[in-house]
Amino acid sequence: MVEEVLSQNEIDALLSAISSGEMNAEELKQEKEEQKVRVYDFKRALRFSKDQIRSLARIHENYARLLTTYFSGQLRSYVNITVASVDQVPYEEFIRSIPKMTVLNIFSVQPLDGRILMEVNPNIAYAMLDRQLGGRGSSVNKVDNLTEIETMLMSQLFEKSKASLYEAWSSIIGTDPVLEDLEVNPQFLQMVSPNETVVVVSLDTTVGETSGMINICIPHIVLEPIIPKLSVHYWMQTNTNKRDPDAYEKITQTLQGARVDAKTLLGETTISIDQLLHLHKHDVIALNQPIDHPLQLRINDQPKFYVQAGKSKNKMAVQVLEEFKRGKNDE
Template identity: 55%
Template sequence: MAEVLSQNEIDALLAALSSGEMDANELKKEETERKVKLYDFKRALRFSKDQIRSLTRIHEIYARLLTTYFSAQLRTFVQINVASVDQLPYDEFIRSIPKMTILNIFEAPPLEGRMVLEINPNIAYAMLDRLLGGQGSTPSKMGALTEIESIVMERVFAKALESFHEAWKQVIDLDPVLEVMEMNPQFMQIVSPNEIVAVISFSTKIGDTTGMINLCLPHVVIEPIMPKLSGQYWFANHKKVRDESERLRLEENLKAAKVPVIAELGNATITVGEFLNLAKGDVIQLDQSIESKLKIKVGEHVKYRGQPGTAKGRLAVLIDEVVEEGEDELE
């Protein structure tokens, strides 16, 4: 990850250049010289940029699904977006989250191992307040959840994992199950401290309350499906393949659809004056001979040709020719 200067560091650098303490030409010279970049073997990168992009796409879908789910559950304005996707040691992830937070530890068979959905206390307590009939405010002092509050929260986040299954289904069919809900990160040791994890951070807004939701995916857990996170695999399998039962249902529904069928005797063009003077017994000459076959249209296109007649005392048309596609355009 590139080093980002703070605003104070930028101001100090500009002041040094203005006063002459630092020479811009020297800086340029140093920039062109070969640099040695330190590599931390404890922080070895396990996810390629391509795989990070795939994780971003998957969890953008998850963010949209969570937005819909929580909006319906809380009956208020909810907005969830992917803020960042990073890879870092598990120990660093634990240090980055609050000492008192909501940790939903879950499994997702057929993958082996545990993952974590961490909810910032501001967001979690705002959700709880809405679910219990409040305005969605956050208490000034946050303590441990009561037994009833824990059950309510567990049910809400267990349902949220159904959206996790939906977001991942184009890659693998997961069956996520909430295992336990914790509040102290120190009691949550799902992998070794140096194990690399992918952390997907969601910026979340519930009414006027904002906070973060973090999803921790250990590399060792999703390693078996890492090849499926390549861009080539993603786009090759993006097209949905319908199963046979779905295809048959679609076919039956299409068969029941009604379409207009018109047997056209012919056409004629007359003036408005002739139309206004028409009377009983007048004859309008059509552009088609009585020996010619009738054009039978389905919608706007000629699909058949046939002969006029009667069937059981009613006017009818006998189809004796099928028009190939594009043939009617040549007429």
């Protein structure tokens, strides 16, 4: 507990106010006692720390980038998805905040318990559907009467997006996301109790010229087993772990066997087309490489060493003199 320390001037002013009757000592004592009581709303229980919320934001920033790539490829259109906010609210409050008719994708994420809900604003959902059917991506909000074909197309689109969800969460836990259902009325969907705390990740989404929100609702029961992994301490431990010796050895062996293109440039020059057309046998072309300067050994067209030309076992060869360093005039 941190106590507030008053300066000497503040103490003198306080004593003066009590002595003159401007302030009553009993009232001051009562006010101090009242400040110890803090209102707590059990319907809005905060079950996640700011640190854990920031970790969830980082995970879903990566998820937003993966979804952007996925939807851009599937829809052949401009798609931009970014994280707008990450909040924890009661499930009932989340349900009241979304439209009465919308597109709700329900994912199970084994081995975690519970289900994740992805709510897609009708404007965005129909823009995506219009692009799938060859349109320009315009939005017509008629989500209350989806046809079987429209429902199937949307289900297939979001079912394939589970790979992005798996990859985004892979840094924390390996999951097996499965699209269990697609619903349009949130009132018929009761995943958890109304007062259960859920994390709502809001994604600002643009498809072509249509903008809207995609909201991801993650109940506490889903995150409970992995809450310790959402701390900064876990991320730091993960990032500072020693490398796997076996994996390091395999990578080393693979790299050592990789083939690269090595060549030495003896020199170069520039001539005109007229000079080229009039070249004859025994003509000499002067290169820009002085004979007393070392040559460059290039690895995959990148200068790596300074070398000198020679012969080894009746074959042309070069001898390495020193490592090439950037910034020299020879570059």
